[in-house]
Amino acid sequence: MVSAGQASPGELPDLLGAAVCVVDERGVIARVNGCAERLLGRKSADLVGRDAHDLLHRDRHGRPLDRAQCRMVQAFLARRPQAGAGFFEQGDGALVELSWLVAPYAEPSADAHTAVVFTDRPRAADDADFPREPGSALPELERLALLAETTTQLTSTLDSDEALNRLIRLAVPRIADWAVVDLITESDEVERAIVMHHEDGVYANREDLEGPMPPVPADSPMPLSRALRGAASTLVTPQTYQGPPDSGIALEQARLFEATGMHSAAIAPIKGLRDVLGALTLGRSKQRGPLTPADLSLLEDLTRRTGLALDNARLYQRQRKVAETMQRHLLPQLPAVPGLQMAARYLPAPDESQVGGDWYDAFTLTDDITALAIGDVVGHDLDAAAGMAxxxxxxxxYAWSHxxxxxxxVRRLDASTRLAGVPMVTLVFGVLQQTDGDPWRLTWTNAGHPPPLLVSHDGQARFLTEGHSLLLGTGVTPVRPDACLTLPSRSTLILYTDGLVESRDRSIDDGLERLRKHAASLAHRPLPAFTDLLLERTRPTNEENDDDVAILTLRIP
Known part of the structure; x- marks a missing residue:
């Protein structure tokens, strides 16, 4: 034992006969005594200067605890007396079960700190940091934290599948070992979308139990049927479905309990603002106690939040589908020009983004002149798609009449952008002409758009950077030059939007070089295959890209 007179910096005397740590206002350990070193299995030098919560506090599985849910951290910050119990990690990685008491601590020669007294006699088992008895409901603090986290997680995505997966990982294994999601589709059919199990720290899907389900009976008193009709939530056991089944859904439920080994489950409807969207089932295996009415109340709170999230996601998907369908229908059919091959592709932005204003066009002006255009209306919404049209x-x-x-x-178009109600537009517009068997000649101007790419049949590729000027809609009237070039026989011209070459994680220069290399390597491919492969190999992945892509390719005879 270290006496008061012998205590070195960072150490406390063993005056209390108990393990004591003193922490500052940030929760960083300032001093410890010998009892704390022995109880925590760590030397003073390994404790002082370290965050007490991060270094020591764990859940019953040895995993770090969330600071927002730790009563010990809250007591540090508030400098108020507080008691609790939980698990703490010793120097060798072993867990020790301790009670703790937090109280303000001050010395005449030191700033006001907080003392933590540890003992090896666990306190009441209903403490928020102490392991609960199997089957007991979540304490109120943890329940509120779960609901707050659920709201945050579900409102930060507009993808219904992602929302459901986030929900399950919040509820399992915190509340149950099994999660089952049954959804009602827009055609009023039932789909068992998810059957997920958590065991030994691993989530596993039971795909053999997922898939289409029988219709919902109109008058069945069975719990899942009632939930899918919007009735109140229910606690369920395997015995609920052991009698003669009254419907196909009841038969599937009996199979579910038999296959999963659930001995206790809770089923609650997932309701949107107007309709029932499905049902969520949480179940427990034999290693845990049965679910309780308190768990059922928590499940209802979770499904209410889930219903709103799914409603928003479905509404967003409907709006996106309308915009995408409108955009696809507005994009033109390519004209048939004798001897000239053309191909075009349009790919919408990834699901998490909105539809954009990318477009292409090709149309004949006279028998020997064909107009070409590729452009991008600034924005990613329905207004951008309408402005594009x-x-x-x-x-x-303008091209037909002048x-x-x-x-x-393009100067005339620039002066009229306000009429279209669009902010700004990038554009390449050109005309391709052949007279009396002469070579094809391209004349174009570029208004702030990525440059066209020309690839010769022998694989030489270069960007057509001439004829460049400001984008449309700036309010400035720049000089807009024309550029002119005779296109080599069997060469390929590529017009594209920036979604093909630019992403959050890649500069446009890197994207342009990637496009040039892949286009050169594909020079001998037939034009449809050339276009598809160029998109596949050049376009950034969905994780990198949040933009739509339009591409127009031409092969000179």
């Missing part, structure tokens, strides 16, 4: 129509109207060079047509 107006810009494309206006460009066609026989002028591309730069003059």
């Amino acid at each position: 107006q810009i494309r129509s206006m460009l066609r109207a 026989h002028e060079p591309p730069s003059a047509i």
Whole structure:
């Protein structure tokens, strides 16, 4: 034992005969005594200067505890007396079960700190940091924390599958070992979307139990049938489904209990603002006690939040589908030009993004002149898609009615962008002409758009950077030059939008170089295969890309 007179910096005398740590206002250990060193299995040098919660506090499985749910940390910050119990990690990694008492601590020569007294006699088992008896309900603090986390997790995604997976990982294994999600589709069919089990720290899907389900009976008193009709939540056991089944759903439920080994379950409806969207079942295996009415109340709170999240996700998907369908229908059919091959592709942005304003166009002006365009209306929403349609129509109207060079047509379009209600537009517009068997000649102007790429049949690729000027809609009237080039026989011209070459994790220069290399390597491919492979190999992955892509390719005869 270290006496008061012999205590070294960072050490406390063993005046209390108990393990004591003194922490500062941040929860960092400032001093310890010999009893604390022995009880925690750590030397003073390994404790002082370390965050007490992060270094020591664990759950019953040895995993770090969430600071937001730790009563010990709350007592540090508030500097108020507080008692509790829980698990703490010793120096060799072993867990020790301890009671703790937090109280303000001050010395005349030191700033006001907090003392933590540890004892090896566990306190009441209903403490929020202490392991609960199997089957007991979550304490109120942990329940509120779970509901708050559920709200945060579910409102931060508009993907219904992602929302359900997040919900399950919040509820399992905290409340149950099994989670089952049954969804009602837009065609009023029932789909068992998820059957997930948690065991030994691993989540596993039972795909053999997932899939389509029989129709919902109109008058069945069985719990899942009632939940799918929007009735109140229910506690269920295997015995509930041991009698003669009254419907196909009851038969599937009996099979579920038999296959999973659940001895206790709770079923609650998932309700949207107007309709019942499905049902959530949480179940426990024999290693844990049965679910209780308190768990049922918590499940109802979870499904209420889930219903709102799924409602929002479904509404978003419907709006997105409308916008995407409108955009696809507005994109034109390519004209048939003798001797000239053309291909075009449009890919919408990933599911987590909104539809955009990317577009392409090709149309004949005379028998020997074909107009080409690729553009991008700034924005990622329905307004951008609608603005794209107006810009494309206006460009066609100017090109047909005014026989002028591309730069003059684009100047007229720039002056009219306000009529379309769009903020800004990037655009490449050009005309391709062949007269009396002469080589094909391209004349174009570029308004702030990525440059076209020309690939010769022997694999030489270069960007057409000439004819470049400001994008449309800036309010400035720049000089818009025209560029002109004779296209080599069997060469391929590529017009594209920036979603093909730019992403959050990759600069546009890197994307352009990637495009150039892949286009050169595909120079001998037939044009449809060339276009598809170029998209596949060049476009950033969904994780990197949040933009749609339009591409127009031409093969010179």
